[in-house]
Amino acid sequence: MRTQVGIIGAGPAGLMLAHMLHLEGIESVIIERSKREHVQNRLRAGVLEQGTVEMMRELGLGERIGQLGLEQHRIDFRFGGESHPIDFHEATGGRSAWVYPQHEVVKDLMAARTAAGAQMLFETPVTAIEGIDGTRPVVRFEKDGVAGELHCDFVVGCDGFRGISRRAIPAREGQVHDRIYPFGWLGILAEAPPATNEVTWGCHEDGFAMMSIRTPSVTRLYLQCEPDENPDHWSDDRIWSALHKRLDVPGLPPINEGRITQKGVTAMRSFLFEPMQHGRLFLAGDAAHIVPPTGAKGLNSAMADVKVLARALEQHYQRGSQDLLARYSKTCLKRMWLVQRFSAGLCTMVHSFAGDSSFVRRLQRADLDYMTGTTAGRLQFSENFTGLPIDA
Ligand code: FAS
Ligand code: PHB
Numbered sequence: 001m002r003t004q005v006g007i008i009g010a011g012p013a014g015l016m017l018a019h020m021l022h023l024e025g026i027e028s029v030i031i032e033r034s035k036r037e038h039v040q041n042r043l044r045a046g047v048l049e050q051g052t053v054e055m056m057r058e059l060g061l062g063e064r065i066g067q068l069g070l071e072q073h074r075i076d077f078r079f080g081g082e083s084h085p086i087d088f089h090e091a092t093g094g095r096s097a098w099v100y101p102q103h104e105v106v107k108d109l110m111a112a113r114t115a116a117g118a119q120m121l122f123e124t125p126v127t128a129i130e131g132i133d134g135t136r137p138v139v140r141f142e143k144d145g146v147a148g149e150l151h152c153d154f155v156v157g158c159d160g161f162r163g164i165s166r167r168a169i170p171a172r173e174g175q176v177h178d179r180i181y182p183f184g185w186l187g188i189l190a191e192a193p194p195a196t197n198e199v200t201w202g203c204h205e206d207g208f209a210m211m212s213i214r215t216p217s218v219t220r221l222y223l224q225c226e227p228d229e230n231p232d233h234w235s236d237d238r239i240w241s242a243l244h245k246r247l248d249v250p251g252l253p254p255i256n257e258g259r260i261t262q263k264g265v266t267a268m269r270s271f272l273f274e275p276m277q278h279g280r281l282f283l284a285g286d287a288a289h290i291v292p293p294t295g296a297k298g299l300n301s302a303m304a305d306v307k308v309l310a311r312a313l314e315q316h317y318q319r320g321s322q323d324l325l326a327r328y329s330k331t332c333l334k335r336m337w338l339v340q341r342f343s344a345g346l347c348t349m350v351h352s353f354a355g356d357s358s359f360v361r362r363l364q365r366a367d368l369d370y371m372t373g374t375t376a377g378r379l380q381f382s383e384n385f386t387g388l389p390i391d392a
Contacts, residue, residue: 207224304392339384
């Protein structure tokens with residue numbers, strides 16, 4: 001097989017990149033190890049930044065967001081038994097966030113790729129990436145036990161944290177920066193109408209909790225738990241009791257209970273691999289970076305990466321210039337370190353760490369008071385939550 005851009009992974013990064021390249025007349029092939037249905041139905045992120053929604057709309061993919069997406073203007077932080085909302089729409093002069101689950105984004109992108117007659121190989125694990133130091137890289141894969149190869153001009157690793165592409169960069173050329181957090185999130189889906197129409201965070205001494213929205217009748221909820229927690233150790237009663245304790249405040253509707261239809265534990269880490277390119281190989285999304293889901297930046301950062309890369313590849317093919325490609329990693333890392341800073345800072349601020357001294361716990365409370373109670377604090381949160389500018 002031969003194409004211009006070989007893309008490994010059919011998650012949001014790979015699908016968005018392929019679609020953006022297609023609109024510029026640049027050929028690509030996506031190679032994905034899982035089934036199409038598995039990729040499309042994976043439950044993950046829930047919130048899109050303003051910039052991600054604008055990208056989807058500009059690419060003609062905004063129709064279902066308009067129908068199903070819930071535009072958000074505020075986040076309600078609850079601590080000290082009170083509600084402390086931040087109106088990020090007002091603080092940023094009109095920027096919003098949208099509750100629109102990742103599997104809907106993937107569904108929109110998959111439909112667009114299929115309608116365009118895209119080449120997407122599913123159930124086809126990539127087994128090796130070769131020749132990235134030359135001009136004719138090769139992606140080796142297996143399909144039904146038969147080996148195959150894709151010859152291309154460029155390879156883009158959109159294969160997530162556990163993918164193969166990052167490992168194709170020589171160890172001496174790359175550096176890992178990471179932090180593992182001593183807790184995880186127990187995420188649940190409940191057949192219960194969200195108690196309010198805005199994302200609500202509970203910063204409680206027992207631990208963090210969040211109420212988010214999936215549909216008018218389905219609530220997404222998270223509870224801080226041990227990083228290696230077994231979800232089966234959390235009975236429904238224990239879950240609802242902890243959620244009420246961490247989220248309910250006097251005078252506001254308590255969270256609504258309902259049948260729990262999905263439970264899962266997500267570990268927490270901050271991770272960044274640099275550089276995000278080597279020769280003809282480029283990394284985008286979770287293949288290069290992971291953030292704790294607190295700030296809702298994983299999916300959105302993947303979109304920011306591919307927006308920069310699509311523009312750079314367009315400049316290569318249409319104007320023969322290598323400038324943006326040469327600067328891809330530097331451009332993305334400059335924004336990504338600010339995203340890491342926001343996500344790690346927020347994660348540290350709102351979770352309770354076992355064994356923390358009273359001094360540290362009071363500092364956390366002071367951080368929450370400053371972030372929600374001052375103009376500067378609200379603006380800093382709002383600029384980051386609705387999405388930093390993308391240099392593309
Ligand atoms: P993805 O991981 O989505 O996609 C990578 C694809 O590459 C996968 O389909 C995989 O099968 C494929 N692949 C891997 N190796 C391959 C190989 N060798 N050959 C072929 N294909 C291969 N982000 C948020 O913003 N908010 C959240 O609340 C949130 N919750 C999350 C919960 C969980 C459990 C997880 C794991 C992540 C969560 N994230 C969240 C982050 C998540 O949304 C990612 O940021 C997003 O999926 C990144 O998209 P991609 O970079 O495309 O990677
Ligand atoms: C979600 O709905 O999954 C979600 C919402 C807000 C966040 C993180 C995750 O900050």
